[in-house]
Amino acid sequence: MDLFTGLASKVKGQNKRVVFPEGEDERVLGAASRLKKDGLVEPVLLGNTAKINEVSAQNKFDLTGIEIIDPATYDDKQAMIDSLVERRKGKTTPEQAAQMIGDVSYFGTMLVYMNKVDAMVSGAVHATGDTVRPALQIIKTKPGNSRISGAFIMEKGDERYVFADCAINIELGAQEMAEVALQSAETAQLFDIDPKVALLSFSTKGSAKADVVTKVAEATEIAQGLAPNLPIDGELQFDAAFVPSVGERKAPGSKVAGHANVFVFPDLQSGNIGYKIAQRFGGFEAIGPILQGLNAPISDLSRGASEEDIYKVALITAAQALD
Numbered sequence: 001m002d003l004f005t006g007l008a009s010k011v012k013g014q015n016k017r018v019v020f021p022e023g024e025d026e027r028v029l030g031a032a033s034r035l036k037k038d039g040l041v042e043p044v045l046l047g048n049t050a051k052i053n054e055v056s057a058q059n060k061f062d063l064t065g066i067e068i069i070d071p072a073t074y075d076d077k078q079a080m081i082d083s084l085v086e087r088r089k090g091k092t093t094p095e096q097a098a099q100m101i102g103d104v105s106y107f108g109t110m111l112v113y114m115n116k117v118d119a120m121v122s123g124a125v126h127a128t129g130d131t132v133r134p135a136l137q138i139i140k141t142k143p144g145n146s147r148i149s150g151a152f153i154m155e156k157g158d159e160r161y162v163f164a165d166c167a168i169n170i171e172l173g174a175q176e177m178a179e180v181a182l183q184s185a186e187t188a189q190l191f192d193i194d195p196k197v198a199l200l201s202f203s204t205k206g207s208a209k210a211d212v213v214t215k216v217a218e219a220t221e222i223a224q225g226l227a228p229n230l231p232i233d234g235e236l237q238f239d240a241a242f243v244p245s246v247g248e249r250k251a252p253g254s255k256v257a258g259h260a261n262v263f264v265f266p267d268l269q270s271g272n273i274g275y276k277i278a279q280r281f282g283g284f285e286a287i288g289p290i291l292q293g294l295n296a297p298i299s300d301l302s303r304g305a306s307e308e309d310i311y312k313v314a315l316i317t318a319a320q321a322l323d
């Protein structure tokens with residue numbers, strides 16, 4: 001069974017309410033109308049109702065039964081402001097809160113925080129920082145996680161891999177990289193991938209010396225200590241992690257080298273560039289970024305996302321809302 005058939009059967013009929021703050025965007029509307037028609041989620045669109053109906057009519061989308069909330073005329077605004085001020089005690093004044101919820105990313109995040117919806121999918125129009133900052137400030141991390149990170153499921157035919165962090169942490173210390181490794185192993189399990197985790201570098205097992213290489217070796221030790229039963233290894237170059245013959249030559253005896261399926265990058269430059277190369281040169285579908293370590297299901301999208309990408313990310317996000 002492919003990834004999305006399995007996810008669809010899990011979320012079908014569960015009526016998970018997913019808010020789409022960029023409700024006036026044509027790709028978002030197309031995805032929402034299909035999700036509703038397929039009975040997979042209950043989309044909630046944010047935006048101006050007349051504008052949403054106009055874009056839908058132009059594209060012949062059927063929005064029957066889909067709730068639209070216009071933040072400009074929302075009845076419960078004061079309760080939302082009060083709740084935001086309470087959550088950001090000492091950090092946000094009522095005046096600032098009123099201004100913040102004028103931004104659809106904050107408005108949508110508050111709907112999740114106040115349990116008015118189960119999940120949020122955004123970022124087709126807004127850059128990642130603007131999409132996730134409200135979640136970092138309001139939803140915060142899950143217990144046991146000091147930071148969130150962003151993973152992609154990279155899929156082509158029956159090949160399926162996890163890449164992280166491709167979206168959030170510009171620089172990572174050893175401890176933080178170890179945490180991303182464990183979060184990514186958990187994400188892999190969610191998608192029926194039996195994780196073999198490689199912490200990547202331009203060096204394999206000491207073949208080069210540099211502080212950034214030492215960081216990856218230290219992160220590997222920390223991650224192995226935290227999860228002794230998981231196959232985790234580093235520092236590994238990508239070829240040593242992925243190609244069996246190279247793995248054997250460069251890292252003999254490693255349980256991961258040559259067979260890795262979860263790839264943890266040492267910083268955001270390499271992670272973001274790496275996933276886009278696999279996507280655009282390698283022909284992999286890049287599904288995500290899936291936010292890991294956040295205390296509620298909220299997903300960011302790439303602004304390059306297609307309607308199909310949005311549909312799939314919404315399905316994943318609804319599945320995360322199931323337990």
Ligand SMILES: CC(C)(COP(=O)(O)OP(=O)(O)OC[C@H]1O[C@@H](n2cnc3c(N)ncnc32)[C@H](O)[C@@H]1OP(=O)(O)O)[C@@H](O)C(=O)NCCC(=O)NCCS
Nearest residue numbers: 128129132133136137141146147148166167168169170272
């Ligand atoms: C994610 C990002 C927006 C956070 O930056 P920021 O808003 O400047 O963060 P700040 O340091 O001001 O922190 C804001 C809040 O978020 C929290 N935070 C920041 N990064 C976090 C992380 N990785 N995990 C958890 N919380 C985090 C801070 O603790 C702070 O909380 P507080 O307000 O309650 O004290 C920033 O790291 C970023 O731009 N990353 C790159 C995103 C990107 O462009 N990716 C490429 C495309 S996908």
Ligand SMILES: CC(=O)OP(=O)(O)O
Nearest residue numbers: 128167301302303304
């Ligand atoms: C994940 C990512 O790179 O997002 P964007 O393309 O929107 O910058």
